[in-house]
Amino acid sequence: ETGVTQSPTHLIKTRGQQVTLRCSSQSGHNTVSWYQQALGQGPQFIFQYYREEENGRGNFPPRFSGLQFPNYSSELNVNALELDDSALYLCASSLRTGNNEKLFFGSGTQLSVL
Amino acid sequence: AQTVTQSQPEMSVQEAETVTLSCTYDTSENNYYLFWYKQPPSRQMILVIRQEAYKQQNATENRFSVNFQKAAKSFSLKISDSQLGDTAMYFCAFIAYSGAGSYQLTFGKGTKLSVIP
Numbered sequence: 726e727t728g729v730t731q732s733p734t735h736l737i738k739t740r741g742q743q744v745t746l747r748c749s750s751q752s753g754h755n756t757v758s759w760y761q762q763a764l765g766q767g768p769q770f771i772f773q774y775y776r777e778e779e780n781g782r783g784n785f786p787p788r789f790s791g792l793q794f795p796n797y798s799s800e801l802n803v804n805a806l807e808l809d810d811s812a813l814y815l816c817a818s819s820l821r822t823g824n825n826e827k828l829f830f831g832s833g834t835q836l837s838v839l
Numbered sequence: 840a841q842t843v844t845q846s847q848p849e850m851s852v853q854e855a856e857t858v859t860l861s862c863t864y865d866t867s868e869n870n871y872y873l874f875w876y877k878q879p880p881s882r883q884m885i886l887v888i889r890q891e892a893y894k895q896q897n898a899t900e901n902r903f904s905v906n907f908q909k910a911a912k913s914f915s916l917k918i919s920d921s922q923l924g925d926t927a928m929y930f931c932a933f934i935a936y937s938g939a940g941s942y943q944l945t946f947g948k949g950t951k952l953s954v955i956p
Contacts, residue, residue, distance in 0.1 A: 727883070758944075766948055766949075767930050767948050767949050768884070768944070770943040770944065770945070773942070773943060781942075783943065813882060815884060817884075821942075827886075830883060830884035830885075832881060832883040833882045835882075
């Protein structure tokens with residue numbers, strides 16, 4: 726048990742719609758990262774939030790956006806959904822103390838875009 | 840570019856036997872950490888073992904150990920006394936610290952390990 730929870734566990738949307746995925750981090754963790762895992766692939770880094778500010782982004786378009794809240798929860802928003810957005814979305818929280826960071830992953834949200 | 844290559848898409852091992860999963864990586868950074876993660880059907884990414892790049896001694900964690908060859912940029916995982924619960928996808932990954940910006944995990948494509956009774 727990592728103490729990181731994601732909701733919902735599964736979601737079905739249609740192309741062009743918007744979706745919000747949620748993550749509740751471990752208490753005290755100041756950093757949250759989001760990853761996209763397509764079928765048969767390893768997770769790909771989407772972006773990271775540190776103390777409620779975006780702190781780095783992978784190769785994802787601006788229609789992927791996020792928020793981190795003071796209560797250790799965070800959101801991943803995806804606008805104008807495309808078929809290729811179908812994937813497992815994982816969040817990982819951590820407490821950044823220098824370069825010794827340990828990530829705790831949630832069980833993910835499986836998004837299907839039809 | 841930072842990359843991780845896992846050359847074995849699938850492997851199988853008899854229960855109680857030993858298996859080694861291969862991983863090579865590429866980074867220009869000197870300060871980085873290497874990881875093996877396990878992802879069972881529950882989808883949760885579980886940390887198996889971690890290695891600091893500046894440490895020469897190979898990390899061990901109970902039945903799991905690594906063979907870290909820094910010059911060759913190789914980081915293999917050995918699982919001893921394989922158990923049925925070890926059946927899962929295994930991902931090799933690393934975090935490189937460049938002094939600024941985000942600390943992101945770079946993952947390989949994974950190796951599907953099946954432990955056969």
